[in-house]
Amino acid sequence: MKTFLNISLAAALFVGGVYLYADDDEMEHARPAYSKPLSKQDQASAALYKKECGACHMAYQAGFLPKRSWDKTMKGLDNHFGTDATMDAADTKTIQNYLMTYASKNDRITDMKGAVALRISQTPHFVKEHREITQKMITQPEVKSIANCTACHTKADAGSYREREIHIPNYGRWE
Amino acid sequence: MKYLTILLIGSMSLMGASTEVVQYMNELSSVAKTENKSFAGFDAARGKEIFTSTHTGKQGKPMSCTSCHTSNLSNSGKNSLTGKVIEPLSPKANPQRLTSVKEVTKWLKRNFVDVYAREGTAQEKGDVLTYIIKN
Numbered sequence: 332m333k334t335f336l337n338i339s340l341a342a343a344l345f346v347g348g349v350y351l352y353a354d355d356d357e358m359e360h361a362r363p364a365y366s367k368p369l370s371k372q373d374q375a376s377a378a379l380y381k382k383e384c385g386a387c388h389m390a391y392q393a394g395f396l397p398k399r400s401w402d403k404t405m406k407g408l409d410n411h412f413g414t415d416a417t418m419d420a421a422d423t424k425t426i427q428n429y430l431m432t433y434a435s436k437n438d439r440i441t442d443m444k445g446a447v448a449l450r451i452s453q454t455p456h457f458v459k460e461h462r463e464i465t466q467k468m469i470t471q472p473e474v475k476s477i478a479n480c481t482a483c484h485t486k487a488d489a490g491s492y493r494e495r496e497i498h499i500p501n502y503g504r505w506e
Numbered sequence: 507m508k509y510l511t512i513l514l515i516g517s518m519s520l521m522g523a524s525t526e527v528v529q530y531m532n533e534l535s536s537v538a539k540t541e542n543k544s545f546a547g548f549d550a551a552r553g554k555e556i557f558t559s560t561h562t563g564k565q566g567k568p569m570s571c572t573s574c575h576t577s578n579l580s581n582s583g584k585n586s587l588t589g590k591v592i593e594p595l596s597p598k599a600n601p602q603r604l605t606s607v608k609e610v611t612k613w614l615k616r617n618f619v620d621v622y623a624r625e626g627t628a629q630e631k632g633d634v635l636t637y638i639i640k641n
Contacts, residue, residue: 388588413565414587415619418612475589 376429383418383426389480392490393433395451401430403447412449452477464499473500522597523604523639530607531635537628545629553637556630561622569621571634579641595638604639 369377381390393401405427408416417423448454452461461477469477480487483499497505523531531548538545558577563569575583579596594600604610614634618626626634 387585387590412587415564415616417616419608479589
């Protein structure tokens, strides 16, 4: 009986935990493969992605954009938002494969009604989640751009966008 | 001559470029000679001019290497578009610099295009690397 109680308690905690987590972390759906541990090869690809793309900006989680967006991005690195972001062919291919594998399959987040979004900040879910953010919050020097996730989402680098982790420079916590 | 090359490689390494990067600079030097008959070696002063002068960049706006790297190579800089911190370029301040040809060629290509709207010549690349090594 005691064992049974323990198991039910554990199960209840588990279900509750998952529920709370999903409720709080609005970007949970952006990472469909997150629960599955990455293979050795994918870990290496993820590290390469972080190193190469993270040299200039946060390496945005692959799940923020659908396949077609990453494909277009990776084919246009010679003019990547106005800069040359090219790298050698082998690394380009590795990163492209990685992004395509972990791209969003959830159109609630990324559907652009046929258009191919290159900017995560133009995807519907992103727009909805940031609707209350003022221009002043975005353009201040500490933030600079809506693309600078880590300026406010303190754990964005690790893929966590919980509300309680938000701290907007010169404004404080988001509550 | 062989002795001189070894001496050159040795002294360059002491100054902060890895053996493979020194080798790469020797290759640039050979190409520079074929492209410019009066070429007589890389020059840090020319490299400084390349690094600090302003040009119309890829985006059609005035741009300089110092826009992101600042004019002090021992200081960290900031990506002028994203604000992301860039570690110092000087190998004296940042031992990771000029250790990998793969990294060096990647960034020289990207950054010449961003600042000059074209790729650098072998002489220009060697000059700017020489400037970075000496500063």
